[in-house]
Amino acid sequence: MSELESQAHATLDAVARRAGVSLATASRALNGTTRVREDLRCRVRAAADQLGYIPNAHAQALASASNNTVGLICHDVGDPYFAAIADGVMRAAAEKDLLVMLASTFREPAREIAYVSTLRAQRARAILLIGSGFQDRTWERALAAELEPYVRAGGRVAVVSRHRSLRVDAVLPENRGGASALARALLDLGHREFAVLTGPPSLTTVSDRLAGFRAELARAGVTLPPERIVHGPFTREGGYTAARALLARGERPTCVFAVTDVMAVGALAAFREQGVRVPEDISLAGFDDIPLVRELSPPLTTVALPLTAMGQEVMALALREPRGPRSRVLRMGGEVVLRASVAPPLCDVPVRCQ
Amino acid sequence: MSELESQAHATLDAVARRAGVSLATASRALNGTTRVREDLRCRVRAAADQLGYIPNAHAQALASASNNTVGLICHDVGDPYFAAIADGVMRAAAEKDLLVMLASTFREPAREIAYVSTLRAQRARAILLIGSGFQDRTWERALAAELEPYVRAGGRVAVVSRHRSLRVDAVLPENRGGASALARALLDLGHREFAVLTGPPSLTTVSDRLAGFRAELARAGVTLPPERIVHGPFTREGGYTAARALLARGERPTCVFAVTDVMAVGALAAFREQGVRVPEDISLAGFDDIPLVRELSPPLTTVALPLTAMGQEVMALALREPRGPRSRVLRMGGEVVLRASVAPPLCDVPVRCQ
DNA sequence: GCGCTTTCTGAAAGCGTTTTCCCTCAGAGG
DNA sequence: CCTCTGAGGGAAAACGCTTTCAGAAAGCGC
Numbered sequence: 001m002s003e004l005e006s007q008a009h010a011t012l013d014a015v016a017r018r019a020g021v022s023l024a025t026a027s028r029a030l031n032g033t034t035r036v037r038e039d040l041r042c043r044v045r046a047a048a049d050q051l052g053y054i055p056n057a058h059a060q061a062l063a064s065a066s067n068n069t070v071g072l073i074c075h076d077v078g079d080p081y082f083a084a085i086a087d088g089v090m091r092a093a094a095e096k097d098l099l100v101m102l103a104s105t106f107r108e109p110a111r112e113i114a115y116v117s118t119l120r121a122q123r124a125r126a127i128l129l130i131g132s133g134f135q136d137r138t139w140e141r142a143l144a145a146e147l148e149p150y151v152r153a154g155g156r157v158a159v160v161s162r163h164r165s166l167r168v169d170a171v172l173p174e175n176r177g178g179a180s181a182l183a184r185a186l187l188d189l190g191h192r193e194f195a196v197l198t199g200p201p202s203l204t205t206v207s208d209r210l211a212g213f214r215a216e217l218a219r220a221g222v223t224l225p226p227e228r229i230v231h232g233p234f235t236r237e238g239g240y241t242a243a244r245a246l247l248a249r250g251e252r253p254t255c256v257f258a259v260t261d262v263m264a265v266g267a268l269a270a271f272r273e274q275g276v277r278v279p280e281d282i283s284l285a286g287f288d289d290i291p292l293v294r295e296l297s298p299p300l301t302t303v304a305l306p307l308t309a310m311g312q313e314v315m316a317l318a319l320r321e322p323r324g325p326r327s328r329v330l331r332m333g334g335e336v337v338l339r340a341s342v343a344p345p346l347c348d349v350p351v352r353c354q
Numbered sequence: 355m356s357e358l359e360s361q362a363h364a365t366l367d368a369v370a371r372r373a374g375v376s377l378a379t380a381s382r383a384l385n386g387t388t389r390v391r392e393d394l395r396c397r398v399r400a401a402a403d404q405l406g407y408i409p410n411a412h413a414q415a416l417a418s419a420s421n422n423t424v425g426l427i428c429h430d431v432g433d434p435y436f437a438a439i440a441d442g443v444m445r446a447a448a449e450k451d452l453l454v455m456l457a458s459t460f461r462e463p464a465r466e467i468a469y470v471s472t473l474r475a476q477r478a479r480a481i482l483l484i485g486s487g488f489q490d491r492t493w494e495r496a497l498a499a500e501l502e503p504y505v506r507a508g509g510r511v512a513v514v515s516r517h518r519s520l521r522v523d524a525v526l527p528e529n530r531g532g533a534s535a536l537a538r539a540l541l542d543l544g545h546r547e548f549a550v551l552t553g554p555p556s557l558t559t560v561s562d563r564l565a566g567f568r569a570e571l572a573r574a575g576v577t578l579p580p581e582r583i584v585h586g587p588f589t590r591e592g593g594y595t596a597a598r599a600l601l602a603r604g605e606r607p608t609c610v611f612a613v614t615d616v617m618a619v620g621a622l623a624a625f626r627e628q629g630v631r632v633p634e635d636i637s638l639a640g641f642d643d644i645p646l647v648r649e650l651s652p653p654l655t656t657v658a659l660p661l662t663a664m665g666q667e668v669m670a671l672a673l674r675e676p677r678g679p680r681s682r683v684l685r686m687g688g689e690v691v692l693r694a695s696v697a698p699p700l701c702d703v704p705v706r707c708q
Numbered sequence: 709g710c711g712c713t714t715t716c717t718g719a720a721a722g723c724g725t726t727t728t729c730c731c732t733c734a735g736a737g738g
Numbered sequence: 739c740c741t742c743t744g745a746g747g748g749a750a751a752a753c754g755c756t757t758t759c760a761g762a763a764a765g766c767g768c
Contacts, residue, residue: 007506009477011754022718027756034757037716052503057475058415059754062723067412069455078441078662080434080646087432090458094465099472101423102456104444111448118453121411123363149406152361265649272651292434295619297626297651308432365724376748381726391746413724416753 010051019047030055061123069099070318071119074130075107079235080290081262081307085130085160088311096319098125109139116146126156126318130311132203132234133163140165158318160310163204167327169317171310173288174334175205178303179212179257181336182285185301186255187220190344191283195228195253197242197263209259209287228253232263239266247274254283254345261286261293261302268296268341279343289337298340305333364405373401384409415477423453424672425473428484429461433589434644435616435661439484439514442665450673452479463493470500480510480672484665486557486588487517494519512672514664517558521681523671525664528688529559529641532657533566533611535690536639539655540609541574544698545637549582549607551596551617563613563641582607586617593620601628608637608699615640615647615656622650622695633697643691652694659687 016026021040029036029044036044047053061067072089074082086102093100101124103115112134119127127150133140144166147157151168158169186194194217199206214224230246232238239258243266246256258264264286271278278284278298286293286302293300310332317328370380375394383390383398390398401407415421426443428436440456447454455478457469466488473481481504487494498520501511505522512523540548548571553560568578584600586592593612597620600610612618618640625632632638632652640647640656647654664686671682 007503007508009507009754013754023755024718024720024757025716028717031756035715040717054471054474056416056477056754057472058412058421058477059723060475060756061412062410062416062725063754063756065723065756072456076441077431077444078437078645080437083432083434083437086456087430087458090431090456091460094458094460099476100456102426102440102444102454104441104448106445106448117408118411120408121414122453123410123412149361153363154361269649291432292646292649295623295646296649363724367724377725378727378749379747382747385726387726389746394747410724413753414726416755417724417726419726419753 009056010048010053012053012055015044015047015051015053018051019043067123067125068097069101069122069124070126070128070315071101071103071115071122071124072128072130073103073105073112073115073119075105077102077104079262080292081260081288082130084290084307085311085314088308088313089128089130089315090311091308092312092315096315098315107134109134109136109143113139113142113146116143116150120146120150120155124155126158126315128314128318129157129159129162129166130314131161132199132205133166135200135202156318156322158314160314161205169314169320169328169330171314171317171330171332173205173305173310174303174331175208175287176212176215178287178305178334178336179209179259180216181334182257182287182301182303183213183216185336185338186257186283186285186342187216187222189255189283189342191255192222193253193255193345194222194224195230195246195251195256196224197230197232197239197246197256197258197267199231199234199238199259199263201231206259213257227251234260234262236262236266236269239263240270241266243267243270244274247271247276252282255342256282256284258284258286261288261290261300264293264300264302265296268300279341280346283342283345285342289333294339296341301339301342302337303333304335304337363410364402364407366407366409369398369401369405369407372405373397421477421479422451423455423476423478424480424482424669425455425457425469425476425478426482426484427457427459427466427469427473429459431456431458433616434646435614435642436484438644438661439665439668442662442667443482443484443669444665445662446666446669450669452669461488463488463490463497467493467496467500470497470504474500474504474509478509480512480669482668482672483511483513483516483520484668485515486553486559487520489554489556510672510676512668514668515559523674523682523684525668525671525684525686527559527642527659527664528657528685529562530566530569532641532659532688532690533563533613534570535688536611536641536655536657537567537570539690539692540611540637540639540696541570541576543609543637543696545609546576547607547609547699548576548578549584549600549605549610550578551584551586551593551600551610551612551621553585553588553592553613553617555585560613567611581605588614588616590616590620590623593617594624595620597621597624598628601625601630606636609696610636610638612638612640615642615644615654618647618654618656619650622654633695634700637696637699639696643687648693650695655693655696656691657687658689658691 016023028034029041105112160171230242232242289304370377383395459466514525584596586596643658
């Protein structure tokens with residue numbers, strides 16, 4: 001607009017002119033791609049400094065058909081689960097000198113697809129998708145349709161905890177095994193009356209954790225009646241509401257498994273509000289081991305996932321040279337961390353008491 | 355590399371050719387900048403769809419000298435404080451159709467400056483700096499030197515909670531007033547023996563909160579002896595260590611103020627570990643009102659900051675047309691939220707007891 | 709002194725868009 | 739029937755870089 005206000009950026013051309021060399025030499029001197037006589041290199045450097053030259057990344061990307069940005073798509077950076085994974089991704093990016101474009105879908109599938117498209121336009125070197133896919137099969141298909149040409153054009157895609165229908169490299173939490181191990185531990189404590197607070201049933205994250213948990217119960221001859229399974233969104237409020245609903249139904253299990261820690265946090269609040277003591281009245285366990293659950297009282301028993309490491313690994317996976325058509329899958333975590341939120345059931349329940 | 359593997363992106367040229375129009379028309383048809391005959395527009399659209407055309411954002415940015423990316427620099431996305439603000443920024447970005455490039459400095463000043471440089475190269479429309487600056491005056495100066503030509507070239511800069519030495523638009527938490535109000539509330543409860551767990555003293559966030567707190571105590575004739583002030587990093591561990599140090603010194607205040615909630619979380623853990631009950635033995639208060647402090651038991655008394663809104667506002671500030679040379683400052687938050695982590699001091703302390 | 713490498717350097721051709729400038733053509737007005 | 743206007747379309751010039759392709763200069767053995 002006004003004359004003085006915007007002062008254009010110095011271009012490489014200006015640098016070259018000032019250093020008394022050609023454009024090509026200036027480019028080479030600055031990038032060090034080819035040998036350039038030392039004195040010329042110095043002159044160019046000096047000229048660049050004096051002019052405050054900052055290369056135009058867009059021009060570079062356009063000319064060299066390469067760039068060092070990656071896209072990170074998650075549902076909600078405010079959620080500690082995603083924040084922890086994003087942190088890992090950021091660490092990996094810093095190490096590899098990559099710039100991360102972050103996108104939060106706010107759990108709207110349309111937004112996710114739009115972001116993939118945007119990242120394609122940016123010619124991002126890789127796209128990282130974090131978190132469970134959407135219930136709707138249609139969306140998952142649309143997403144795959146958007147991703148496929150990207151991959152064909154040389155883009156890399158890697159995901160954390162997505163539905164396997166996307167045939168891409170993936171970091172998968174040890175959902176089934178972890179949930180089984182947790183069930184085992186809870187059974188060992190003497191619990192027989194379980195309830196589960198869970199997310200949208202069509203997500204593999206949910207179904208795997210549920211299946212693992214159930215399988216282990218079944219092995220011990222314990223069943224999980226449908227009225228003891230409450231669905232809700234993967235949020236604190238979801239957990240809160242689900243726990244309230246459970247209590248409102250008059251269900252009094254000795255142990256509640258929330259399929260994510262975030263839901264467990266909500267459940268804990270609900271229990272507290274209703275005067276249900278944890279673990280004396282009800283034992284509570286979660287999944288993920290987000291940092292905050294250690295700070296609760298009682299600290300939450302959960303299945304640990306190395307979230308930051310998972311973030312780093314998904315980046316590594318995306319950057320690794322593809323070896324073939326088969327997608328690589330890295331399973332991580334799954335260890336039970338016993339904390340004070342679980343205890344043996346009270347003796348008025350007709351099971352052995354330790 | 356291999357022949358089949360990479361399949362180049364369709365270009366606008368290809369779209370134009372297929373639609374039987376010129377490059378210019380194709381561009382206009384897709385962007386809708388000028389009127390284009392309806393049938394041609396359709397033909398272009400169809401051709402673009404068939405070819406799976408995705409415009410090259412770099413070429414667009416280069417040609418139009420504009421783009422819609424903004425840079426977000428924070429210390430650590432994994433920290434709930436930054437995560438919450440980042441969430442607000444993401445919301446604002448989604449609304450305005452901006453792409454956010456995220457950078458975590460991991461609290462290394464050099465990295466921060468490098469990121470500003472990178473974002474300048476990307477010709478980001480705005481740069482958002484979140485969180486306290488670094489102690490070292492040299493770094494702050496270097497940062498300003500990097501930012502200044504960016505602003506002169508038309509870039510926008512806005513910060514949350516940075517040192518005022520950066521003359522840019524800013525969202526500032528009501529540090530002083532909030533801390534004063536908190537002190538007032540604690541005094542009203544009857545406390546006279548205070549301790550403070552605090553961060554690096556050169557940060558204004560720290561000094562303002564400390565000053566506000568102190569001023570209010572002074573007004574009540576209460577002093578804060580230096581041995582009751584413990585410094586540490588702005589992390590959970592910092593709070594933990596500081597609290598341990600305080601106890602190790604044999605100090606037994608009736609009330610502890612941690613200048614950030616994250617530190618308070620660490621302090622709470624330390625107290626619990628040492629058998630110090632909160633609030634019976636020591637009242638504990640924090641600052642920020644990060645979501646997790648509501649889940650603690652006891653829930654933490656704190657000074658509320660609307661973190662997500664602050665993230666939204668800093669974006670709004672960065673995007674707003676500059677009105678003049680004066681930088682705009684938006685003060686937000688500062689209300690005391692009383693929760694169960696504070697209580698009147700026990701009567702064995704020689705003060706009035708409520 | 710001659711031809712032959714070996715280094716560097718410079719000119720220029722892209723990269724994929726947007727945008728300016730100009731031309732054409734239809735329709736309105738006389 | 740002719741001119742004027744305005745709308746729409748095409749050619750080509752940017753945008754700021756990288757990289758190819760030659761050419762110049764310098765070093766070398768004979």
